[in-house]
Amino acid sequence: MDGWEVVIGLEVHAELATATKLFSGARNEFGGEPNTNVDPVSLGLPGSLPVLNEKAVELAIRVGLALNCSVQASEFARKNYFYPDMPKDFQISQFDQPINGEGWLELPDGRRIGIERAHLEEDTGKSTHVGGGGRIHEASYSLVDYNRAGVPLIEIVGKPDLRSGEDARAYVSELRSILVAIGASDGKMEEGSMRVDCNVSVRPVGEDELGTRCEVKNINSLRSLGRAVTYESRRQVDLITSGQKVDQQTRHWNEEDGRTHTLRSKEEAFDYRYFPEPDLVPVAPSAEWIDEIRAAMPLLPGERRKRLAGEAGIQPAAAALTVERGLDDLALAAMDLGADPERVLVHVENNLADGQGALTADAFSALVAMETGGVLTATQAKTVLADLVDSGGDPAAVAATHGFEAMDTSELEGLVDGLIAENPDDWEAFVGGDEGERKKKSGFFVGQIMKATRGQADGRVVNEILERLADGV
């Protein structure tokens, strides 16, 4: 792949977290008994008419604002094609006048990825093919569940600004965090409430023209996204380097064989015959309404990363995990109470993967203070922290129940002296070694002391003693 650049643009569909469907009062709910969340409108019965769900528009505007899009007057259009799980045999979508125009999303590393548009549309039902291994062509019959038909979707069309599978994953991951943070969607890829179609093309490094793209569908996880991009870009490079050309196609990612397969060629592409939906009136959100929605928006993940990074004196990207776990408020509160930022973030990243539980900011900052003050070793602090998460309480009291007390430095010096006497070669190596060797040997000595004290010693203090003794030689 040397000498080739991969160009990726993603189309992400996310189900909006409304109580009812986009155009009717049927419930928007995942996992009900088939065909129970339906009504004449979501079944597309003759004579039924759509009525727009205002909450869906509000959520769409939130998405637009979060993605720095221009929120604009819009209208709905019909996208016409026959498919059994689409009740009306057309989908109500938006075409040349989407509710959200151009915008951008900032990745944790600071790069901005362009957004082409983010528009509203309705979801389809779901087909189940019975017999023939569940494949449509061999099936003896198909069943259709219309519970999902008419569920509101926001389709977020990204510009071809991504350059690798990693980029694509980072983009989708950030987008998901944003959608969840603003309450627009639950972002669950595994339940299909967030779906990713991936446009991939390749071109020689330095080339400005885009190569012929293929759209890859059926990507059901972040992991598949990375794999599909890797496979598809490699396939295209192989075609070109062997003298063939890439055909514009829609391709299907197969999770089992790890390949993409032709779904349809450009010639077989549908002519959707878009035209303005005559059963709906245009949607022109007022400036007042948009301002109201903007005022009620929570801080976005990117803003939270910058806030935490500023407080902790680190790069925003280094704050990503803490924000992703939703523990930035806890971390900031603990820092406000005087806790050492570095220790706070180490604990959040290493020891709070399952959330803060019963841990309060007060207890957290007190614990970190004990640790930095040498009252508790890192190992002991971790043990106490786990208890605080489980059942709360005061860190000093919890430490006492474990019998954790700081070891006297002179007692430690005695132990270190004894250890040096027992291991003269290791000591020689420590004193005379280069930086790498010294580090290795310090690890050995600290480990031995920890073993001898059953974890009660403070590793940092042991290191200080070793350094002092070595300098004194």
Next chain:
Amino acid sequence: MSALSLAASVRSGERSARGIVEEHLAAIADGEGEIHAFNLVTTDAALERADRVDAVVAQGGDPGPLAGVPVALKDNMCTRGVPTTCGSLILDGWRPPYDATVVERLDAAGAVIIGKTNMDEFAMGSSTENSAFGPTLNPRDTTRVPGGSSGGSAAAVAAGFTPLSLGSDTGGSIRQPAALCGVVGVKPTYGAVSRYGLVAFASSLDQIGPFARNVADAALLLEAVAGHDPLDSTSIPVSAPDLLGVLDRGVEGLRVGIIEEISGSGPTGLEGFAPDVQSRLAEAAEALAAAGAVVEKASVPSTVFGLSAYYVIAPAEASSNLARFDGVRFGLRVDAENTVDMNAATRTAGFGDEVKRRIMLGTYALSAGYYDAYYGKSQKVRTLIVEDFARAYQSFDLLLSPTAPTTAFPIGEKVDDPMLMYLNDVCTIPSNLAGHPAMSVPFGVGDDGLPVGVQVLAPANGEPSMFRAAAVLEAAAGGSAGSRHDS
């Protein structure tokens, strides 16, 4: 007897709803075999409903302004549990699980639904010859068509089977059959009557409206079904207009313009208007002038392009609206090896020629590469028509034209020539494109002794003045349109 007096007699306890319904069922039993106005007469349900209305009166209650009055529904309006066919084989066996809004409103007004009337398949036609269940005949002359597409609803009223009926009008489908059958027919302002539960032909043009044997009855029925409906996003957010209260106000001082381009009188106008129809129009204009209106010639130049624009826009919307008839969820299914073949086999067997013709026209007009030249251009024409009307209504309160170029034509005469058939709607289509109200009032007969209709057009929400002019025309023409069973 008028619907107004029938309702009054039921509300006062003078007559029973059951008696009225039985009388009309008897008229149907007598004449329906010849006319074929109905696809379904809901005898049992109508009698049960009449008994409930009578029970309300017996308990001292008021069943509503349409108490005990029979109303027939064009068979494209959904009725819960009752077959709704749209005159098509493709809806074979389908019973809607819900009532159209107009059905609920009729129920609330005390009306008795007496049956579902025959129509051109999916409201596509001007003669009711395109029904899968055979044609409806014109009660005035059974060798003639009743017009269409709401021919069954017009014929049922003209034949005295029911005092009132509802039709739908996409390009003239209420007004043209009203004219050909000699009854009153109204297409209200777009959005005045809810379309929820009306099986769509062309959504931006479709509008439900009343048929009656006199202007006041038409006003009574329109008042009962009009008014905002949250289930229809294109419904106007206002309540039903007061029409009965203004009917006797006359036309003194109203400015009325005769549209030259669609009345056969202007130099740039369309041709094909029968001389007797033109004469009746001139007499109608004189009658309005005699009643104090200021009547002049008016020009609405782009109305001559209405037909062409209509035959792009309406089929385009229809091609999409009718996609859902695919054999998957309801109605006819013709089995095949796979889903795509099943869709095709079902639609091939279920749709008639005219419906297929329009689906193909509309699909073509919306196709990539043709959209701008057809659909896009037609929308521009539509805008021109709206602008032309707006200009005309700066000088006039109402406009006037014939409803149809000729009186009722013989069955079979135009059915094999779609273009000739389409020309029947030149006068009525512009109002649908503009979204304006218009109504047909019987005004004398042609040389063949068959009814002639005069069309009164008004700007959006101009129903009150439109009905005032209609009442004046009705009086001048010699009162309420007769029916064979009225004499």
